[in-house]
Amino acid sequence: MIRITEQSRRARYAELSRVSRQYMASYVLFNQAVADHLGLHPTDLQCLSLLTAEPQPLTVKQIADMTGLTTGSATRLVDRLERDGYVVREPDAEDRRRVLVSPVPDRVARVTAVWDDLGEGWEALLDTHTEDELSVITEHMRKAEQLSHTQIDYLRGRAAPA
Secondary structure, eight states, X not given: OOOOOHHHHHHHHHHHHHXXXXXXXXXXXXXXXXXXXXTOOHHHHHHHHHHHXXXXXXXXXXXXXXXXXXXXXXXXXXXXXXXXXXXXXXEOSSOTTOEEEEEOHHHHHHHHHHHHHHHHHHHHHHTTSOHHHHHHHHHHHHHHHHHHHHHHHHHHTSOOOO
16 A cells, blocks of 8 residues: 655645646637637637537526626627627527527537547547546546636635735
8 A cells, every 4th residue: 555645745736736737728728729710719619618518598697607707798708609600699488588598500510620620639638548537537627617616706706916
């Protein structure tokens, strides 16, 4: 049995912190490159990703909450996506005062085609892991996504440093 010392644990955390920062920065830059390739703003691309992951259409308020944008900024984001044909606004059948935003499958297919083109590289990377490792990675990502939302709420409730 390997005994982990406090010093080795701190060293592992430091390495993980450094690698995590590099990973997150590379993902932001990757997202920027994909958005540039598609002629989209990176936030618009992420919004499309979130919209297509949802089982039903969303209101602009829900999009604002999900992205952390103000409702005004989310409205402008939806305006851009609608103008470019990626989403449609439709009245909510249950509450005519509400407007729902839905992705347009044919137009979103343009984005999906880029992801599919890049997918082989990601699949090859994932193929280097066992099923158990993939389960751990998936669970970590799920927990990290949840923690990110908690941390975002925490930061939004605090004053910015001077």
